[in-house]
Amino acid sequence: MTVTGQDISDYVDRVRAALADLPPAVRDELTEDLPEHLAEVAAETDGTLVDRLGEPEAYAAELRAAAGADGTAGPPSLDRRLAAARHRVRARLSRLDARLGPILGYASAGEFLRLLRPAWWVLRGYLAAALLGAMTGGGLTLLPRPFQSEVLGIVLLAAAVLASIALGRNADQLRRWPRRLNRLGTLVLVVFGLVLLVNLDERSQRQDFYEGVTVGNPYDSVQDVFVYDEQGRLVTNARLFDQNGVPIRLGWPTCVDGSGAVPPPRNVYPYCPEQAPFAPPRPSAPPPVPTVSASPTTATPTGSAPPAPGVLPTVTAPAASPTGPVPAPTATR
Incomplete structure (x- = not known):
């Protein structure tokens, strides 16, 4: 009426x-x-x-x-x-x-x-799903992830929106205490929505906030990424991208900095260079350098005494060649 x-x-x-x-x-x-x-x-x-x-x-x-x-x-x-x-x-x-x-x-x-009540019903369902996702270990994220599951998050989101719409259409039939509980729940969701908005805004201001590529098994257990060049040397501050130029995000830091705290993840690898699985290659030994004597030496024939002064040495004839004998020269005084 x-x-x-x-x-x-x-x-x-x-x-x-x-x-x-x-x-x-x-x-x-x-x-x-x-x-x-x-x-x-x-x-x-x-x-x-x-x-x-x-x-x-x-x-x-x-x-x-x-x-x-x-x-x-x-x-x-x-x-x-x-x-x-x-x-x-x-x-x-x-x-x-x-x-x-x-x-x-x-x-x-x-x-x-x-006139905006239908839009509020949808937003209320989203905030309820996000709150339940945060309470079940999903954290403050845009998409609710109860128990770190995106599939459960989508199902929870759809169920929460439908339930919120049904509640909004029948809110006029609520009695005294249900009506008060509905208003109290609305107040809680509004406060949570402000907290979620502030948290996402702060994360968007950080340099390490970017949309990464979700990598499934078996890479879910990856903690760090170490890149080596063809000489086996560790590459630091390396960046990973897919074929579309989208940064790839893997792992989480497990080391501590100088203050004893775990550093926040960055978009460069490795997070902890000191935990590299392979040591740097050992340099090869340089070739020996030859030494040259500074003073010349005079070679002396072995097994013969030097000739006496004033006497010409006697030259021994070489062995005969196959073509014929060669006369030996005779030394004269």
Whole structure:
């Protein structure tokens, strides 16, 4: 049943009539924003105002008790003070709602926000899935990963969005405590969404934040990557890319720096050069360099004495060649 403007006016008139015994200033203060509040209630749920708020006389009694004008002796109780505070806050929000409406092109801001409820239902389901993924070891990631599983994350995300849509369509049928739990859960998800947004923004500002290539088994157990050139020398600060130029991310640092903390992963390899599996090759020994004597030496024939002074040496004839004998020369004095 649609609540009309006449229904709201009649309800307000009956509330004011029930408060007729109060001073005019008090009565006007209690019912100042009542029409706006009734219009908001009528837009949020189906049914008449009496079904939602009760009879106007009972509602007037609640306003009277909240303001401490019910004729009871003594100071107002805690419940009455809380009710009065809620009424004042509700009145201020109603005035703010009416002022922001024309800026958005609607009679009230609530009317504009009601158009965005389906989008909020989807976002609420995503935030719920992300929160469950973080609580099950998946961390703060864009895609929920419960138990580090992307498949479970997709299933959880779809189920959470569908459940959130169903809850949003039936939220008007919730009673007192379920309605409060729904509002409390909404507040928790909003706070978690802000934390997730801040975390992702901080990670995007770091130099090591980039979209890597997911490598499946058997590379899930890789902790570090060591690159060697053709001479067997370790290459430091090496970068890995796939055929599309996308950086490849593997491993996680297992060493500690000078302060005793594990350094954050970088987009260069190896993370820990001191843990290289192969030692650098040993250099080969240089060839021996020959030594040259500085002073010349004179060769002396072995087995013969030097000739006496003034005597010519005797030359021995060589052996005869196959072609014939050769006469030996004779030494003369």
